[in-house]
Amino acid sequence: MVNNFNVMLFEFFRRLSSTQQKSAAMLLWSLWKSRNSKLWDALDTSSAFTVCRAKDTLQEWSCMQRAKKQVQNLPCLSSWTKPPVGMxxxxxxxxxxxxxxxxxxxxxxxxxxxxxxxxxxxxxxxxxxxxxxxxxxxxxxxxxxxxxxxxxxxxxxxxxxxxxxxxxxxxxxxxxxxxxxxxxxxxxxxxxxxxxxxxxxxxxxxxxxxxxxxxxxxxxxxxxxxxxxxxxxxxxxx
Incomplete structure (x- = not known):
């Protein structure tokens, strides 16, 4: 049963364009989060919220990909340091x-x-x-x-x-x-x-x-x- 579902899912994605694949994957992720909220926290999530969350998260992700190309890697610190005097x-x-x-x-x-x-x-x-x-x-x-x-x-x-x-x-x-x-x-x-x-x-x-x-x-x-x-x-x- 699981193998049949996997085959069906990947066949479904294979027929989609790259843009459609991203949208479908994000919608499945949002549905999974709604399912977990209901199962573990007894919280109902509306269909509209589930779809909007998928759209917003996808847009944020797409924006992040563009930003990564425009911004060089920043030096990062692994421990807190004091600011310079006067700052x-x-x-x-x-x-x-x-x-x-x-x-x-x-x-x-x-x-x-x-x-x-x-x-x-x-x-x-x-x-x-x-x-x-x-x-x-x-x-x-x-x-x-x-x-x-x-x-x-x-x-x-x-x-x-x-x-x-x-x-x-x-x-x-x-x-x-x-x-x-x-x-x-x-x-x-x-x-x-x-x-x-x-x-x-x-x-x-x-x-x-x-x-x-x-x-x-x-x-x-x-x-x-x-x-x-x-x-x-x-x-x-x-």
Whole structure:
């Protein structure tokens, strides 16, 4: 039975054009996610949402492929480093999307000594993709820096795709694209703001802030190192 299905599936794909193959594969992926949501979380997903998710994800993927061709490989760090004197570093992360219904993120601003200036955690009742969640976190961090009158800020994210798309000329025609436009607007208005990619290992503080977001009122802004962050920040400073 399984072999017959595999033969049928590959024969079906063989008859499609390259563009149709991508659309069909993404729709099957979205159907599988809807099936898992129903099976494991007892969550119903509408047909319209399943199709829209497939279309949006495919458009993001296509945009990423174009961006990779336009942007050279960026140097990436595997451990957190202090910014130069006079600069501020902001790390952002949005590690999880709970059942496609909650988006959480963490933001952390530090000075050239590695000391905390301001941090924020928040969660939104939103069916955002992981890439959209990472972009929402970056937009919020850019807003915070602007509102607090910061200059010479280096923003770091562990989403290489996000950085590549921002630096490219590609703009997806969906919600992700709208967020990219917001990011570029902030960066164009603040030429001393820079966005760069780092490895996940160098983004531990923002990650820990994000996963603790559901434990605090939303949003949660703080100016002192919390007990749960103390050891991580101390290790990075040293």
């Amino acid at each position: 501020t570093k902001c790390n952002v992360d949005a590690p999880t999307c709970h059942n496609n219904s909650i988006t959480d993120y963490g933001i952390c601003f530090r000075n050239h000594l590695g000391e905390l200036l301001i941090g924020k955690s928040d969660f939104l009742l939103s069916s955002a993709t992981i890439l959209e969640a990472e972009t929402i976190a970056l937009v919020e961090s850019l807003k915070m820096a602007t509102t607090n009158g910061m200059h010479e800020v280096l923003f770091e994210t562990d989403s290489r795709t996000l950085v590549d798309v921002i630096k490219s000329n590609a703009t997806p025609q969906n919600e992700f694209g709208d967020l990219i436009i917001q990011c570029r607007s902030f960066l164009n208005s603040n030429p001393d703001f820079v966005v760069s990619y780092i490895r996940r290992q160098a983004n531990k503080v923002a990650h820990n802030i994000a996963i603790a977001s559901l434990s605090h009122p939303s949003p949660h802004v703080f100016y002192h190192v919390t007990t749960t962050l103390y050891s991580t920040i101390l290790d990075e400073i040293n």
